[in-house]
Amino acid sequence: MSTADHVLRNFVVHHLIKAPQGPASMQLRDAEIPVSPAALQLVDQLVDRYSERSGKGFGRFEDDEDSFPMPRLLRQHVVDGAIDFLMLSRLMMQQLLASIEAEPLAAGGYVLIARVEHADNDYLFVALASEALGTAIGDGLSIVDSPYLDLANLRVAGRIDLSAWQRGVERCISFLKGRGDVANYFKRFLGCNDVVIALKETQKLVQGLAEFAERQAMPTETRDALFERAHGYLDERGDAGEPVSLDTLVEQAWPDAPGLLREALNDDESRIARDFVPDRRAIRPLTHFKAAADHWKIEFDRNSLRSGQVIYDRDNGTLILTEIPEGLRRALLGDRE
Template sequence: MSTQPVTIRDLVVHQLIKEANGPASVALRDAVLPVTPAGQRLVDHLCQQYVARLGKGFGKFEEDETQFAVPGLVRAHVIDQSIDFITLTRGMMSQLQLRAEQEALATGGFVLFARGRDEEADFLLVALVSEVMGTAITDGMHITDSLHLDMNTLRVAGRVDLTAWQKGQDRYLSFLKGRGDVAAYFKLFLGCNDVVTALKETQKLVQGLENFVATTQLGHAARDELFERAHGYLDELGNDARSVSIADVAEKIWPDEPEKMRETLADESLQLNDGFVPDRRAIKPLKRFKTTAPGWKLEFDRGAIRSGDVIYNKSNDTIVLYNVPEQLRKDLVGDE
């Protein structure tokens, strides 16, 4: 994960005013904010927090812009350039207020909008940040209460990869799913269609596990143990029709250092959704090797290597099979 500061093009903060089970209202700024060192630190911190968080949903804008107005607002600002950034964000706040009204448990906070660029893309970040009570020391060495932004708890946020969107890619919009359904209103506000295919998501999870093994440089025994543990856990979830929690995957599969695995699985390049039921077809590579050459096909479990039934000699690039089944032996030797 990059720690380089992002280049901020536009920045503004509005306020969503709402208590749980209460009505929603907004307090809006009339102009964008100057990019001060404090503003830069805040945006950098939120971007780093967002990238590191697991449990994100990925998708694209809904096509029905009558029911979902934010995609049209973003297009008007980015593509048509018919509205400026402050008009974009005020329009988005109107939609956020509407969706928050529909979610009883939604609560308010300061809503930061930043358009910027990191090492990879032009992006639009929207983050709802709460206030917490802290303690400060005054110039006279007195202790006093001090309200400040809760920089360590990013409850609700979304990000549009504007570069990928303009290139016509399929998945350029993400949002924090959080625990439970409270953040669902934020997905509706963004107009995000996050319909997932369990097969594709499971394949991405398997790829993420392979990435982890490669970057951690595990030995053969530790690698095979990890893959078999992953296969068993995901197979059980798939069999029981239970959904995946990426955070739980890391705890179950690599309990000694789950944070290392979380960091790999949180990589934005994977675009790995939370909450899908594993497709058991897609986890076979965790347990089995399967390959095809012009004159033959071969498939075997990782356990066959440990037992010695399959031996690969990398010095001469050969595979030797032991304990050949009787019928195959007869087919090979004929009437001898």
């Protein structure tokens, strides 16, 4: 999401107070923050940092709205108009407080809640940012401490696609995965169910690689090399029963410019989940072609095109098979007799 063309509708900051192993409390702001250059700059940074991060999970709202009331609160604000944005944020803080109290090692911070419009879509961003201490130049060129919100090291954040949610799209929530269980309480607060279907997610990842190769207009050999390296990594993870690391995948599959591939696979439209074990059935298209018509089926690997065993005539739209096995030759000759 580019910050150049988004519109900030509502913004507020509250304070969630909690030290690791300590009790939790909150300090609530009594009004929305007016849309000003400073507010816009802060929300721009939040949107940028969130969009850039690769370690995201995706999910849908839990069905039990009594235990996970986030969709009910959103419905009251977005659909019914029964509560305003400030009241929504205060009710959300109550849920966040209850959730973080169940996570002894979690720490508090400043809670940024922003409603942002982008490309006819409506988003709600929620982030927990800590304060860091920097250095600034004061009066008389003195050196002074300068506290700031450390969005560069954002660890706990989520985004709800309100437009997708209202259209009935299932996976309308995304959140930073964090390290270990750091994001569990935040996921509970969002009311997010992130059950991952490995086959579907693997298919989406393979499709994302294919679309990237097409957009880059890669020569055939370059594209095949990308697919083979990706297949090797995904096959290895699937065989070991270990989850995909997107960062490792892009480094191995496209080492010359991993950032480009990472950006493509992080695209909002793809919504590829994280931490799923790849389904090895779904990665075969990276190394194999498979097609069927009314009276025939065919499958061959990409190496066959390079070796000349399979020849595709682009101009005539024909496929030529060479080095036909003897058994098939006899069968074909037998059909002609």
